[in-house]
Amino acid sequence: MNRVWAIAKRELADYFHSPVAYAVAVVFLILGGYFFYNFVSFYHLLSLQPAASRPPGEYLTIAEGVLRPLFENLAFLSMLIIPFLTMRLIAEEKRRRSHELLMTYPVSDAELIGGKFLASALFYVALLILSTAYPILLAGMTEVDPGPLLAGYLGLILTGASFLAIGLLVSCTTESPIAAAVGTFGALLLVWTIGWSTSVAGPRWTPLFESLSFLHRFGRFAEGIVDLGDVVFFVAATFALTVCSIMIISARKWRG
Amino acid sequence: MIEVSGLTKTFSGSPVVNDLSFQIDMGEIVGFLGPNGAGKTTTLRILTGYLPPTTGQVLIAGFDVTKYPTEVRRRIGYLPERIPLYEEMKVRGYLRFVAEMKGVERRRRSDEVERVTRWSGASEVSDRLIKRLSHGFRQRVGLAQAMIGDPDVILLDEPTSGLDPEQAAGFRDRIQSLRGNKTVLLSTHVLSEASQICDRVMIMNRGKLVVVDTPANLDRNFGGSSIVSITVKEGSESELLAGLRALSGVGSVEEIKSSGGERTYRIMCDSGIDPRSGIVRAISVSGAELMELRRESLSLEEIFLELTSDRKDRGED
Numbered sequence: 001m002n003r004v005w006a007i008a009k010r011e012l013a014d015y016f017h018s019p020v021a022y023a024v025a026v027v028f029l030i031l032g033g034y035f036f037y038n039f040v041s042f043y044h045l046l047s048l049q050p051a052a053s054r055p056p057g058e059y060l061t062i063a064e065g066v067l068r069p070l071f072e073n074l075a076f077l078s079m080l081i082i083p084f085l086t087m088r089l090i091a092e093e094k095r096r097r098s099h100e101l102l103m104t105y106p107v108s109d110a111e112l113i114g115g116k117f118l119a120s121a122l123f124y125v126a127l128l129i130l131s132t133a134y135p136i137l138l139a140g141m142t143e144v145d146p147g148p149l150l151a152g153y154l155g156l157i158l159t160g161a162s163f164l165a166i167g168l169l170v171s172c173t174t175e176s177p178i179a180a181a182v183g184t185f186g187a188l189l190l191v192w193t194i195g196w197s198t199s200v201a202g203p204r205w206t207p208l209f210e211s212l213s214f215l216h217r218f219g220r221f222a223e224g225i226v227d228l229g230d231v232v233f234f235v236a237a238t239f240a241l242t243v244c245s246i247m248i249i250s251a252r253k254w255r256g
Numbered sequence: 257m258i259e260v261s262g263l264t265k266t267f268s269g270s271p272v273v274n275d276l277s278f279q280i281d282m283g284e285i286v287g288f289l290g291p292n293g294a295g296k297t298t299t300l301r302i303l304t305g306y307l308p309p310t311t312g313q314v315l316i317a318g319f320d321v322t323k324y325p326t327e328v329r330r331r332i333g334y335l336p337e338r339i340p341l342y343e344e345m346k347v348r349g350y351l352r353f354v355a356e357m358k359g360v361e362r363r364r365r366s367d368e369v370e371r372v373t374r375w376s377g378a379s380e381v382s383d384r385l386i387k388r389l390s391h392g393f394r395q396r397v398g399l400a401q402a403m404i405g406d407p408d409v410i411l412l413d414e415p416t417s418g419l420d421p422e423q424a425a426g427f428r429d430r431i432q433s434l435r436g437n438k439t440v441l442l443s444t445h446v447l448s449e450a451s452q453i454c455d456r457v458m459i460m461n462r463g464k465l466v467v468v469d470t471p472a473n474l475d476r477n478f479g480g481s482s483i484v485s486i487t488v489k490e491g492s493e494s495e496l497l498a499g500l501r502a503l504s505g506v507g508s509v510e511e512i513k514s515s516g517g518e519r520t521y522r523i524m525c526d527s528g529i530d531p532r533s534g535i536v537r538a539i540s541v542s543g544a545e546l547m548e549l550r551r552e553s554l555s556l557e558e559i560f561l562e563l564t565s566d567r568k569d570r571g572e573d
């Protein structure tokens with residue numbers, strides 16, 4: 001456990017030495033704030049209209065009108081930034097050949113992967129914590145139900161964790177951080193949009209694609225619904241992907 | 257302490273290390289020599305467990321590197337050929353990280369880092385960023401890193417390459433101070449360096465061990481050989497060559513220079529034989545005039561080149 005933490009600490013220090021991490025944080029928070037501002041303004045505009053002139057069936061709550069689109073957009077932003085958080089994790093060690101030395105220390109592959117994952121997860125969670133500024137601002141203006149808020153953040157953490165695990169896995173397969181970022185982005189886009197295939201694949205396959213779709217499952221968190229199945233799905237996906245990374249690292253060692 | 261038997265490593269079909277067997281006892285300092293591409297780095301990487309052997313067995317302190325990698329890693333300190341360090345870290349922070357990796361207890365960590373930093377002569381750069389270090393200091397940090405955790409076996413891949421003579425001497429002194437307490441295997445291209453600090457020397461060429469011996473024995477077996485260079489004028493060249501080659505104890509005769517009627521020959525002579533008077537006689541028989549005669553004993557470097565000379569026909573490196 002000591003070693004996991006040592007690896008994570010060193011990796012976090014690397015984040016703060018790299019302009020990429022700052023760029024990622026700025027993009028995430030500024031775009032997040034921009035979206036937030038738009039949703040609040042739109043909600044404000046709608047709420048000023050008399051009930052009769054609103055679109056039928058649309059009943060307006062803060063959770064529906066502001067939080068849900070905010071969470072959906074933060075999840076989308078996560079998909080954009082996470083490739084940049086994970087691209088260097090293993091690929092950079094290989095590129096600078098420091099893994100030759102790392103592999104001669106008494107550190108296990110699981111500790112190495114665990115430390116790398118922990119570092120990226122801590123950075124991501126720090127971004128999420130900073131993003132709570134928006135809902136806190138909202139709570140200053142009006143009453144906000146904490147339930148959907150907590151559900152949304154739980155969803156972001158779980159989805160983000162599985163995104164990070166995908167990025168880490170891709171980073172294990174290459175010596176080039178850029179290639180890792182591109183590959184990760186492709187993989188994330190695929191798992192995010194796989195639900196869209198339902199219309200092509202036909203109704204028989206709909207449940208399968210929906211159950212695999214990260215977007216679909218995250219959508220329920222954004223609506224404020226915490227479904228145990230969704231929680232298990234993301235935790236299991238994160239775990240399985242991390243185990244795959246460990247296996248790739250151990251297999252790679254035997255190739256030189 | 258290190259036992260290697262039948263070690264072979266092939267990369268895409270061609271053997272880089274070929275049926276290597278040797279033993280190194282506790283407390284010994286052994287030098288590993290060979291020309292570029294001999295397979296020294298590959299062998300050291302296998303000893304650390306970083307590369308798997310294709311066939312053969314490596315035991316470090318009785319542990320098989322492929323079966324008990326963690327036990328082996330606890331007992332080795334390794335300085336790679338081109339030390340990959342984390343450029344953005346400060347020296348002290350980096351060494352602390354290594355101490356954590358090697359499982360040094362938290363309360364002993366600072367002392368341990370302090371100890372190896374002082375020992376390797378890196379104290380004055382403790383607070384500097386690694387990317388700003390000169391090669392000499394990078395190498396010291398690399399050595400410090402290997403010593404953390406007080407491992408029994410130290411593997412050093414060309415520790416003195418690229419160092420100025422003074423720093424290289426400093427490195428050699430440090431390595432020598434480990435004699436008796438640590439088992440050290442170091443690779444180098446410089447035979448005189450190996451013979452100066454090592455108890456034994458292993459000379460490797462194209463993946464095979466050519467010689468394993470003490471520096472003193474190497475010197476005795478090969479060091480007695482000498483080269484006589486002569487410069488002569490006029491006389492019959494063919495008669496001279498025939499006369500020289502007929503002498504007992506003469507290996508080869510080569511013409512190395514010919515200008516203004518003077519010809520210079522290089523004559524290899526076997527150890528324990530002084531053929532100078534015979535050479536002078538052969539010259540006068542051929543009717544030539546002796547202008548100069550010089551005898552030099554073969555240096556260790558030349559022995560090394562002789563032993564590994566088949567590398568010339570490899571066409572690479």
Ligand SMILES: Nc1ncnc2c1ncn2[C@@H]1O[C@H](COP(=O)(O)OP(=O)(O)OP(=O)(O)O)[C@@H](O)[C@H]1O
Nearest residue numbers: 256267272290291292293294295296297298299337
């Ligand atoms: N991962 C690898 N894949 C393929 N070939 C390799 C690999 N590593 C080393 N080789 C080859 O193995 C041979 C021996 O290399 P090695 O680095 O062990 O030599 P060396 O004795 O350390 O040489 P030097 O003195 O130049 O450091 C070289 O011809 C090299 O090209």
Ligand SMILES: [Mg+2]
Nearest residue numbers: 296297298337
């Ligand atoms: Mg080498």
